Structures are given as C-alpha cells and as structure tokens.
C-alpha cells in the first residue's frame with residue numbers, strides 16, 4: 624500500500640464523503656477503488672467531446688478545456704473552435720495544423736469543440752509492405768481488425784515518400800461543414816518522416832463519429848501535418864488498439880442545445896471527412 628496526498632475540488636471531496644458514508648466505507652477506500660477502476664478500464668476506452676452531426680451542422684464552439692481533454696487520453700484527433708485547423712494529439716501533446724499545413728504545439732489552456740482521444744496502448748504491432756495509396760494502407764489495417772462493429776486506434780510510423788493532406792480554414796459560427804470545407808487548403812509533403820494518428824469507426828456510428836478510417840498526419844519534427852487524403856511509403860510500422868468502451872461528453876450549453884441535429888450526416892461526412 625502507498626499513501627497518496629492529493630488536492631481535489633471541494634465539491635468532489637463532499638461527493639466522496641457522502642458516497643463513502645452511504646456505502647459504509649471510508650473515503651480512502653472509495654477513492655482508491657475509483658482510481659483503480661479508472662486505470663483498469665483504460666486500455667479499451669475512448670473519449671469524445673460532442674458529435675460529428677454537431678460538427679456537420681456548424682456547432683464549432685468549445686465544449687471542453689484542452690487540459691481536461693488530455694486527462695482522458697494522450698492520442699487522438701479533432702478540430703479547433705471555428706474550425707481553425709486540424710487537431711493531432713500525440714504523446715500527450717496537442718498540435719494545431721493551420722490551413723497552410725504548418726503546425727503549432729498548443730500548451731495553453733483553451734476550449735475544444737470536437738475531439739476523440741484514447742490512452743494509446745497497442746495490443747499488436749505489425750509492418751506493412753509497399754503502400755502506394757491510402758486504400759492500400761486501409762486494406763492492411765483491415766486485416767488487423769477483428770470486427771466491423773468495434774472501434775480501433777491505429778498508430779502508424781515511418782518514412783513517407785508522399786503525404787497528400789488538407790487543413791480547414793477558420794469560418795464563422797453556424798456555417799455547415801460542407802460549406803466550410805470549400806475553404807480548405809490541400810498540400811503535399813515529400814520524403815517526410817512522421818506519424819499518422821488514426822481511428823476506425825463502424826458504419827453505425829455516423830450520427831456521432833466519422834465512419835471508416837480517419838487519419839491525421841504529424842511530421843517527426845512537428846512542423847507539418849494535416850487530415851490525410853493520400854499516402855505513399857515503402858514500409859510502415861503500425862500499432863493497433865481495440866476500443867470497446869466509449870464515453871461521449873455532450874456540450875451542455877451554447878448552440879449544441881438548439882441546433883437541429885436530426886439529419887443523417889453520413890453523406891456530408893463522406894465528402895468532408
């Protein structure tokens with residue numbers, strides 16, 4: 624046993640005391656059990672803020688602070704308020720890819736409208752043969768997915784002969800994603816080492832996530848990146864993680880509450896994401 628001294632919010636402490644007395648146990652035991660639970664389940668858990676339908680309908684206001692998001696994972700992707708670039712989360716740091724493909728590491732505390740993260744713990748690693756396009760890479764990853772009904776994280780590393788990527792430009796609130804995407808910029812990187820952060824999501828998830836593969840690129844020197852449209856490489860190293868526990872935090876204020884989210888976003892997502 625070890626002794627842990629921690630500072631928690633007054634409200635958390637009060638909740639803990641009430642719950643402990645209701646269960647006839649000590650604050651120490653209950654806090655220890657809750658912490659144990661948090662770490663035990665982490666390997667297959669993903670966390671998401673807001674939904675892809677909200678993004679499609681133009682809900683781009685922040686709904687979680689960057690520091691809080693990082694408590695839920697160290698690996699992921701998303702976007703920024705007013706669609707100000709593509710988000711890549713790698714090794715616990717958040718990177719903002721601006722519409723010119725240049726990258727800014729964000730260590731400040733800011734609000735995020737949409738993101739998906741996990742605590743990356745690969746179950747298996749494998750190497751690919753020659754990858755001539757994104758379809759090749761997806762087919763190789765397909766062979767390492769056990770099911771079409773679970774979610775997966777893929778961490779892809781290596782030297783890329785070519786990466787074709789894009790990044791969105793900032794837009795005003797309420798402009799639908801399909802219109803916002805018209806202002807996106809595309810660029811090509813050649814002979815670059817780096818990482819692809821990827822989630823694969825089942826077709827049934829289109830109302831809240833992005834079905835299929837979703838790759839974001841970050842170069843090894845952290846200077847270039849973007850949402851991946853195409854890729855070419857001699858060989859790549861890939862780690863895979865199965866995700867079957869899924870927390871979605873919905874925004875509890877702002878335009879998310881009043882926007883009509885009843886439309887099926889599948890076709891817009893297929894075009895824009």
Ligand SMILES: [Zn+2]
Pocket residue numbers: 700709837838839850851896
């Ligand atoms: Zn993307």
